[in-house]
Amino acid sequence: MQRDSSLRDGMRAALPLTLPVLAFGISFGVVAQPIIGGLAASVMSAIVIAGAAQVAAVTVIDAGGGVAAAVAAGLLMNARFLPMSFAVTPSLRGRRSRQALEAQTIVDASFVLAGRGDGTFSRGMLIGSWTPQTVAWVGGTVIGVLLGELIPDPQTLGLDALFPAFFLTLLVGDVRSSGTRRTYAVIGLAAAITVALLPVAPAGLPVIVAAAAALLGLRR
Amino acid sequence: MTAVWATIGLLCVGTIAIKAAGPLVLGDREPGGRALSVIALLSPAVLAALIVYQTFAGHPSGLTVDARVAGLAAAGAGLAARLPMLAVMVLAAAVTAAVRALG
Numbered sequence: 001m002q003r004d005s006s007l008r009d010g011m012r013a014a015l016p017l018t019l020p021v022l023a024f025g026i027s028f029g030v031v032a033q034p035i036i037g038g039l040a041a042s043v044m045s046a047i048v049i050a051g052a053a054q055v056a057a058v059t060v061i062d063a064g065g066g067v068a069a070a071v072a073a074g075l076l077m078n079a080r081f082l083p084m085s086f087a088v089t090p091s092l093r094g095r096r097s098r099q100a101l102e103a104q105t106i107v108d109a110s111f112v113l114a115g116r117g118d119g120t121f122s123r124g125m126l127i128g129s130w131t132p133q134t135v136a137w138v139g140g141t142v143i144g145v146l147l148g149e150l151i152p153d154p155q156t157l158g159l160d161a162l163f164p165a166f167f168l169t170l171l172v173g174d175v176r177s178s179g180t181r182r183t184y185a186v187i188g189l190a191a192a193i194t195v196a197l198l199p200v201a202p203a204g205l206p207v208i209v210a211a212a213a214a215l216l217g218l219r220r
Numbered sequence: 221m222t223a224v225w226a227t228i229g230l231l232c233v234g235t236i237a238i239k240a241a242g243p244l245v246l247g248d249r250e251p252g253g254r255a256l257s258v259i260a261l262l263s264p265a266v267l268a269a270l271i272v273y274q275t276f277a278g279h280p281s282g283l284t285v286d287a288r289v290a291g292l293a294a295a296g297a298g299l300a301a302r303l304p305m306l307a308v309m310v311l312a313a314a315v316t317a318a319v320r321a322l323g
Contacts, residue, residue, distance in 0.1 A: 016309055036224045047232040057227055059280045067223050071230045078235050080266065085242030087259040090251050092243065099243035106239050108270055115263040119256030158316030161291030164274040165312035168292060171267040172299045186261045190268040198276055198283040210269035217258035 010128020013113045016169075018136045020162035023154035024051055025140020030148055031055075035062045038145035045141035049134055050107070053077040056203050077204030083211050084111045091121035105130035112170050117178040182216060189213040287323060291316030 028051060032041035035058055044054055057074035065073075084106050091114075092099040105127045114126035144151065154160065175183060190213035197206035251259065275292050278284040294315035298308040 016305055037221070040221075040224050040228060044228045044231075048228065048235055050235055053231065053235065056280065057231055061224065061227065067226045067230070070227045071234065074227075074231045075234045075238070078238055081235070081238050082241055083262060084266070085239050086246060087242070087262050089242035089246045090249075096243050096247050099247075100240035103239045103243050104236060108266070112263050112267060115260070117260060117263075119251070119258075119260040156317060156320065158287070158291055158313035158318075158320065161275075161288045161295075161312045161316035162309055164271045164288065164292050165295035165309055167267050167271045167274070168295050169299060169305050169308055171264060171271065174264055174267070183261065183264050186265050187268040190265040191272050194269045194272040195276070195283070198273070198278075198281075201281075203277070203281045207266070207269045207273050210272075211262060211265050213268075214258050214261035214265040217261040218254055 006122050006124025007128040010110070010113060010122070010125040010130075011132050013125065014109060014129035014132050017109050017162075017166050018132050020159050020166070021051075021133050022136040022140040022143075023157075023159040024163075025137045026144035026147075026151055027154050028054060028058075029141040029144020029146075030151060031144075032058045032141075033145045033148060041145055042138070042142050045138045048074070049137060050074070050078050051137060052204065073203065076202060076208075079204065079208045080108075080211055081106050082208075083214075087111075087119075088114070088121050088126065091123055091126075093123060102127065107133060109133060109166070109170075112167070117174065182219075186213045186216050189216065287316045287319035290319040 025045065028045065029038075029041055032044070032054070036044070041058075048054055053074040056077045057070040060070040060073045085103050088103060088106060088111065089099060092102045102123065107130055110126050110130040110133070111121075113129045114121040114123070116122060171187070175187075190210040193210040193213060194206045197209055201209075271292070275288050276283050276285065291312040295308050295312040298311045303311070
């Protein structure tokens with residue numbers, strides 16, 4: 001029974017992000033359609049399901065880069081899912097193949113929402129919170145492809161600020177419930193690494209390097 | 221066009237492989253105490269990095285300061301005042317939109 005309720009809890013927890021993800025999907029559809037075509041943009045959202053990586057790859061294609069450069073840019077952006085996959089694995093069920101399948105529902109928000117703060121994860125929250133976001137992402141892309149320039153720029157509505165605001169809400173909630181001095185140290189270090197690398201590193205790299213701040217947990 | 225589809229296919233396979241890496245390498249091995257404490261700190265580390273990244277990242281790369289900073293500050297103020305999440309989100313978007321319209 002608890003399984004079902006945590007799935008539903010996950011869907012509910014992800015709802016505040018549905019609108020910005022939909023808007024992000026729409027803007028991806030609008031931008032990508034003239035570069036790679038509407039069908040390719042829609043299929044890409046449905047099978048890659050990673051907004052920032054898709055934007056990175058399409059940006060490279062638009063600049064005239066080759067397949068290798070576009071794929072490398074996208075995968076570098078998705079490299080942050082690697083430590084998340086290792087982190088979540090012990091909380092997933094069954095054989096490796098089933099765990100590997102369930103791990104496909106890792107995205108930033110589902111990973112964070114599913115974390116219990118003690119190193120374990122709620123599998124129901126992970127899968128539940130991934131679902132509405134994915135529907136919004138793919139649906140948004142199709143809407144953007146179909147309606148194109150008819151749609152106002154989501155940026156004029158300030159929707160792009162909803163992503164950091166949502167994550168700030170989660171971080172503050174995290175800190176209030178289980179923050180220790182070490183949590184603050186990790187947050188400060190991760191933020192400092194990201195700021196330092198942003199001007200010089202390729203897109204995506206600052207986040208994966210900053211994730212290494214969690215290694216402060218090795219100290220007793 | 222072939223290049224586009226090759227990019228999409230490889231990106232799809234690569235992303236699946238990245239997310240499957242944990243289960244394929246670890247299987248049902250149980251993490252020890254120190255591993256668990258690193259894992260528990262991964263969320264705040266990734267959150268802090270994403271907040272900074274999504275507020276200051278330029279397009280396609282680099283560091284920019286724009287209206288998103290005002291939106292994030294407004295969200296912070298709303299959280300300090302213990303406003304509900306929906307109000308915090310609306311505040312962040314409204315302030316960002318207003319600053320952008322003025323600027």
